[in-house]
Amino acid sequence: MEKGETAEIIVPSRLGYGNIGRPPNIPPDAELTYEVEVFSVEEVGEETDLPLEERMKIGDEKRERGNFWYGRGDYSNAIHCYRRSLDFLDDEKQDFQNPTSELQKLLDTRLKVYNNLAAAQLKMDAYEAALKSVDFVLKVQPQNVKALFRKGKILAAKGKNNEAIIELKKALKLEPETKIIHQELAKLTLKKKHEEKAEKAMYRRMFGTTDNPSSQPKSQVRVLLRSWSLIVGGIMAVVLSVAVYRHLHG
Known part of the structure; x- marks a missing residue:
């Protein structure tokens, strides 16, 4: 136009x-x-060429738009909005070591976006991308509870239950009253116990051992009985031989 x-x-x-x-x-x-x-x-021009205040305004609007789509379950559009938001909020040229108050606001918004992006990526089963997003947050804020919780869920989705439990315990230590962390940790701990039990049962089947002799197959029981019969018979034969020898040579 x-x-x-x-x-x-x-x-x-x-x-x-x-x-x-x-x-x-x-x-x-x-x-x-x-x-x-x-x-x-x-x-x-380039997004990062805009004044800091304007970048903040546009980046935050796109973050809110991403939240709008996320709330409606359209995670693909949410991811698109979050990434566009980061185009205005990410800037490698900025020095965040000693940020001004305005720059700190931009950094805080950027971390919110990465956290939300990780949540949307998790919904789309994009686990590697979600892990990168959440690790960016934890690199700057190691005690960010939302990031720790989401990292635990991402690791659990990847089948890394032990690592997931570690992250969830970190989050719970920081917010011991948060019910959703308790629920996720309890669910994952129970899952781990079931998996360990199933693994032990598999090893017992592989090596032919069991904690309960009565649960052994009948063929194995017959073999064991036959073996014991041979052993007892051998012992009795030795005892009788000794007795006869003593009787004849006593």
């Missing part, structure tokens, strides 16, 4: 407010129609 032009834009429900809508003005599953006019056209 050029300056002064107008256009009608039709937005399907999926890309608008979905099946939830935005009460009381927009009903569920509503198709949206906009009339847009271009008043001016400006060249757009």
Whole structure:
């Protein structure tokens, strides 16, 4: 579009407010129609070339938009918004060692975005990407409870239960009253016990051993009985031989 032009834009429900809508003005599953006019056209530079305050504003708006999609279960769109937010909030040129108050706000928002991004990636089963996102948070804030909790869930999803339990215990130590951490840790601990029990049972079957003799197969019991019969018979034969020898040579 050029300056002064107008256009009608039709937005399907999926890309608008979905099946939830935005009460009381927009009903569920509503198709949206906009009339847009271009008043001016400006060249757009790099996101990090914008003033810090403007970057903060845009980055936070995109974070909130990501939260909007996340709340509606559209994790793909949420991830897209979070990544766009980071385009405005990430900046390798900035010195975060001694940040100003404004720079600290930007850093705090950035960590929120990475935390939310990890949650959305976990929902999409993108475990490696989620782990990178959450590790970024923990690198800056090792005691971030949300990041520790999500890292525990990510590791559990990857089948690394021992490592997951360690992360969840760290989170619980920082927030001992949080029920969801207790629940996740209890569930994972119980799962680990069941897996260890199943593993021990498998090894017993592999090596033909068992803690309960009565649970042995009948064929194994017969072999054991036959072996003992031979041993007892051998002992009795030796005893009788000794007795006969003494009787004849006594």
